[in-house]
Amino acid sequence: MSSYLNISLSALLMASASIAFSAPGLAASKASIRQNADVDPRGQVLSLSCAGCHGTDGKSAGIIPSFYGKSPEYIESALRDFKAGERASTVMMRHAKGYTDDEIHLIAQYFGTVWGKNK
Amino acid sequence: MSTNISRRDFNRLFATGVAGAALGMFGTSGAAFAAGYRVVVIGGGFGGAATAKYLKKLDPSLSVTLVEPKAAYVTCPFSNWVLGGLRTMKQITQTYATLARRYGIHVVPDTVVGIDTEKGTVKLKGGRVLGYDRLVVSPGIDFKWSAIDGYSEALAESKMPHAYQAGPQTLLLQKQLHAMKNGGTVLICPPGNPFRCPPGPYERASLIAYYLKQHKPKSRVIILDPKDKFSKQGLFNKGWKRLYPEMVEWRGPAAGGKVLSVDGGAMSVRTDLGELRGDVINIIPPQKAGLIAFTAGLTDDSGWCPVNPTSFESTIHKNVHVIGDACKAGAMPKSGFAASSQGKVAAAAIIRLLRGKEPVAPSLVNTCYSLIGKEYGVSVAGVYQLAPSGIVEIPGSGGLTPIDASDDQLMQEAMFAESWYTNIVRDIWA
Numbered sequence: 164m165s166s167y168l169n170i171s172l173s174a175l176l177m178a179s180a181s182i183a184f185s186a187p188g189l190a191a192s193k194a195s196i197r198q199n200a201d202v203d204p205r206g207q208v209l210s211l212s213c214a215g216c217h218g219t220d221g222k223s224a225g226i227i228p229s230f231y232g233k234s235p236e237y238i239e240s241a242l243r244d245f246k247a248g249e250r251a252s253t254v255m256m257r258h259a260k261g262y263t264d265d266e267i268h269l270i271a272q273y274f275g276t277v278w279g280k281n282k
Numbered sequence: 283m284s285t286n287i288s289r290r291d292f293n294r295l296f297a298t299g300v301a302g303a304a305l306g307m308f309g310t311s312g313a314a315f316a317a318g319y320r321v322v323v324i325g326g327g328f329g330g331a332a333t334a335k336y337l338k339k340l341d342p343s344l345s346v347t348l349v350e351p352k353a354a355y356v357t358c359p360f361s362n363w364v365l366g367g368l369r370t371m372k373q374i375t376q377t378y379a380t381l382a383r384r385y386g387i388h389v390v391p392d393t394v395v396g397i398d399t400e401k402g403t404v405k406l407k408g409g410r411v412l413g414y415d416r417l418v419v420s421p422g423i424d425f426k427w428s429a430i431d432g433y434s435e436a437l438a439e440s441k442m443p444h445a446y447q448a449g450p451q452t453l454l455l456q457k458q459l460h461a462m463k464n465g466g467t468v469l470i471c472p473p474g475n476p477f478r479c480p481p482g483p484y485e486r487a488s489l490i491a492y493y494l495k496q497h498k499p500k501s502r503v504i505i506l507d508p509k510d511k512f513s514k515q516g517l518f519n520k521g522w523k524r525l526y527p528e529m530v531e532w533r534g535p536a537a538g539g540k541v542l543s544v545d546g547g548a549m550s551v552r553t554d555l556g557e558l559r560g561d562v563i564n565i566i567p568p569q570k571a572g573l574i575a576f577t578a579g580l581t582d583d584s585g586w587c588p589v590n591p592t593s594f595e596s597t598i599h600k601n602v603h604v605i606g607d608a609c610k611a612g613a614m615p616k617s618g619f620a621a622s623s624q625g626k627v628a629a630a631a632i633i634r635l636l637r638g639k640e641p642v643a644p645s646l647v648n649t650c651y652s653l654i655g656k657e658y659g660v661s662v663a664g665v666y667q668l669a670p671s672g673i674v675e676i677p678g679s680g681g682l683t684p685i686d687a688s689d690d691q692l693m694q695e696a697m698f699a700e701s702w703y704t705n706i707v708r709d710i711w712a
Contacts, residue, residue: 204634205642211336211626212647215619218705219339225701253683253694254649254663261665261679266645 202277206269209262210277213270220281221274235275242267318343319636322404322414324394324574326350326378328357329606329621330420332710336629338385344633347388347412348381349404355711358479359618360703361448363653365456366489367496374448376711384712397578399599416632419580419587419596420606420621421572422447423478426585429568431543441546442563445486446478458562459490464498466561469551471506471541473568476586478607478616480513481662483566484532485652488518491526492655504560505532506553508540513615514652514660516685521654541565571608578602586610591673593631593641594624603628611646612673614666620648622710643668648680651699659696660687 214220216227223229230238244250246259246267262270321344323334334348355376363369378389392406397417404412425444427434438444438451445455459468468490472483487503494501503526511534512518522530533539538555545552550559570576570585580587580596587604589596591612594603605628606621614620623646631641646666653659664680666673683695 208630208642209645212623214709215622215706216649216702219709223705224708225704226697227701227705253691254661257663257680261676
């Protein structure tokens with residue numbers, strides 16, 4: 164019950180425009196209360212594909228690294244290192260080279276804050 | 283309750299002018315609120331299920347209905363692992379219970395038989411009619427049965443499985459492999475481009491060889507290919523040479539790779555260079571978009587669906603988005619990962635379009651692992667963006683496992699492949 168209310172509250176504190184729309188979601192579940200009006204839409208679109216391998220919101224269940232709960236600074240620095248080939252990887256350098264530094268910043272901001280919005 | 287809402291937060295609620303509504307909601311579970319915009323998603327595979335989940339995740343106010351006739355979905359990815367004896371069917375079977383329970387998606391076990399794009403409705407086989415504000419069509423592929431003389435759906439179900447829609451077809455192929463004698467010949471016959479999962483037939487050859495090497499080591503796997511080259515070719519060739527020398531052989535069009543006809547009675551195929559008998563024959567026919575895409579008039583002359591690459595909205599019918607194998611997505615391959623990436627882009631675009639906003643520029647990804655041996659994995663990655671010519675791969679990015687990768691790296695890729703499956707199915711169905 165208490166976690167339900169915490170979730171409800173954080174959702175309610177978002178922009179009022181989204182409040183009316185949040186209602187069915189609140190009834191639906193904890194999991195459906197997620198990022199909203201304060202999310203950069205471009206950052207979101209850049210980031211969502213990462214979840215295919217790294218898990219929803221970056222929460223990995225296997226040996227592929229999880230970055231759920233990591234700071235934006237950590238994620239940005241890791242991605243820049245992958246891109247530069249300064250961090251060992253199998254596939255990540257090939258991915259990271261597909262993004263500009265600005266895009267990496269947006270991705271890091273998205274995943275570095277999305278977990279806070281789930282609380 | 284009071285311990286969780288501090289006085290300060292409570293005041294902030296009043297300040298935003300929504301506290302009354304909010305408090306009412308606590309007692310009514312939201313049932314008193316009208317649902318938001320209606321999005322109907324057709325197809326519960328990698329594309330459709332990802333779209334449904336991400337629509338609700340990104341905008342819980344939406345009313346999302348997922349129409350999928352199958353109660354459980356057997357994934358094509360990792361079905362070759364089943365043939366190799368590395369996975370069970372149960373381990374590659376996904377269900378919709380979590381999408382319904384956790385995300386509040388209405389899962390309707392039915393088949394869409396018609397779409398009225400003028401009225402914005404879909405008609406179900408069971409008789410129901412569902413209205414939509416936006417429709418997502420993710421039907422996957424259908425086969426061109428008449429493309430190979432003598433081949434048919436009935437033959438696929440009895441003697442020459444395609445096993446390119448996982449489930450009973452996977453089991454039939456597995457059963458045939460198990461029944462085959464040591465010293466038998468397996469023929470794998472992939473189609474020309476474009477088709478679902480470009481490295482799929484070659485991973486299949488590898489993992490069938492993995493099984494045969496352990497249980498029927500005198501057997502052979504021959505790939506009869508109408509194409510001059512294929513996905514991850516150098517990596518597969520190297521892997522076959524190392525792990526299955528003398529067992530796996532690839533024959534391109536010049537070497538009689540093009541299958542002209544098949545004979546179910548004789549268990550043989552005919553090519554430019556004559557008849558070839560197989561103990562197990564896997565015919566993967568040429569493909570086209572799934573049936574409903576044709577019924578609804580969403581396809582063009584190519585047999586696939588043209589879409590706006592920013593939103594995946596059909597260029598033929600408004601408010602209808604087509605994703606996954608059925609759509610024409612420029613440089614992207616037809617893969618489960620690509621379908622889920624497109625589904626997420628479509629979900630984000632739909633949410634903006636319903637709010638009267640322009641979708642943002644798309645960013646799309648593909649990541650596909652292929653297993654050649656149990657500890658021998660390779661991958662291909664692609665990052666895609668929008669160019670004037672459509673969806674293109676970003677220069678300098680993506681690509682294959684290096685051809686000179688160390689054994690350690692190949693083993694790591696095999697381990698990442700397992701983790702890839704675990705995460706992608708959770709990202710989509712859980």
